[in-house]
Amino acid sequence: MLCVILQEHKTALIVAVMNNQIACIRPLIEHGANPNLYTRNGWTPLYVAASRGFTSIAYELLLAYGVSADGTALDRERTIDLEKANTMGSTALMVACMQGHLEIVELLTKWGADVNARDNVSSTCVSFLEEVIY
Numbered sequence: 001m002l003c004v005i006l007q008e009h010k011t012a013l014i015v016a017v018m019n020n021q022i023a024c025i026r027p028l029i030e031h032g033a034n035p036n037l038y039t040r041n042g043w044t045p046l047y048v049a050a051s052r053g054f055t056s057i058a059y060e061l062l063l064a065y066g067v068s069a070d071g072t073a074l075d076r077e078r079t080i081d082l083e084k085a086n087t088m089g090s091t092a093l094m095v096a097c098m099q100g101h102l103e104i105v106e107l108l109t110k111w112g113a114d115v116n117a118r119d120n121v122s123s124t125c126v127s128f129l130e131e132v133i134y
Contacts, residue, residue, distance in 0.1 A: 009037075009038070009039050009040045010039055011033065011034070011037050011045075012024075012028055012033065013025065013028045013029075013033040013034075013035065013037075013045045014037070014038075014039060014043065014044075014045050014048060016028060016045075017045045017048045017049050017052075017054065017057055017061075018048050018052075020052070020054055020057065022054075022056055022057055022060060025057060025060055025061070025064075026060070026064070029060075029064045029065070035061055035064075035065045035080040035081075036080065036081045036084060038084065038086075041086055041087050042084075042085065042086030042087040042088075043086055044080075044081070044084050044092070045057075045061055046058060046061050046062075046080055046082070046084075046092045047084070047086060047090075047091070047092045047095060049061060049092070049104070050092035050093070050095050050096040050099075050101065050104050050108065051092075051095040051096070051099060051101075052099075053096075053099065053101040053103075053104065054104075055101070055103045055104050055107060058092075058104050058107055058108070059107060061080055062080065062107070062111050065079055065080035082108065082111065082112060082113045082114070083113070083114055083117060085117075085119070088119055088120050089118070089119035089120035089121075090119045091113065091114070091117055091119075092104075092108060092113065093105065093108045093109065093113040093114070093115065093117070093125055094117065094119060094123070094124075094125055094128060096108060097125045097126075097128035097129045097132065098128045098131075098132070099132075100132040105125070105129070
């Protein structure tokens with residue numbers, strides 16, 4: 001398993017998020033885990049939480065990494081990148097929209113994620129939500 005983790009560029013924080021291990025996340029954060037490191041496909045811990053509908057983990061990541069509820073950085077040295085896109089240009093907000101995880105959509109927009117961002121084929125959060133709703 002360690003070889004797969006290394007080949008995919010998965011950090012301990014990403015693995016904890018993938019496995020919905022919220023109890024592991026706080027110690028990793030306290031020991032300096034970087035929330036902006038990403039897998040080979042460009043998935044950050046926040047992206048993984050958004051894609052899987054792990055609202056509590058997404059909230060924990062936002063709180064722990066110095067982003068206030070209005071989206072402003074509390075600590076510039078330790079800030080999570082809300083707009084980090086994967087290799088297809090999708091952000092955490094976009095994947096939450098694609099998957100219909102509306103609690104995470106609400107959380108990320110409240111915390112300042114860009115609703116007008118476009119992926120590599122110019123799709124937006126609104127277009128993904130329209131697909132989910134209709």
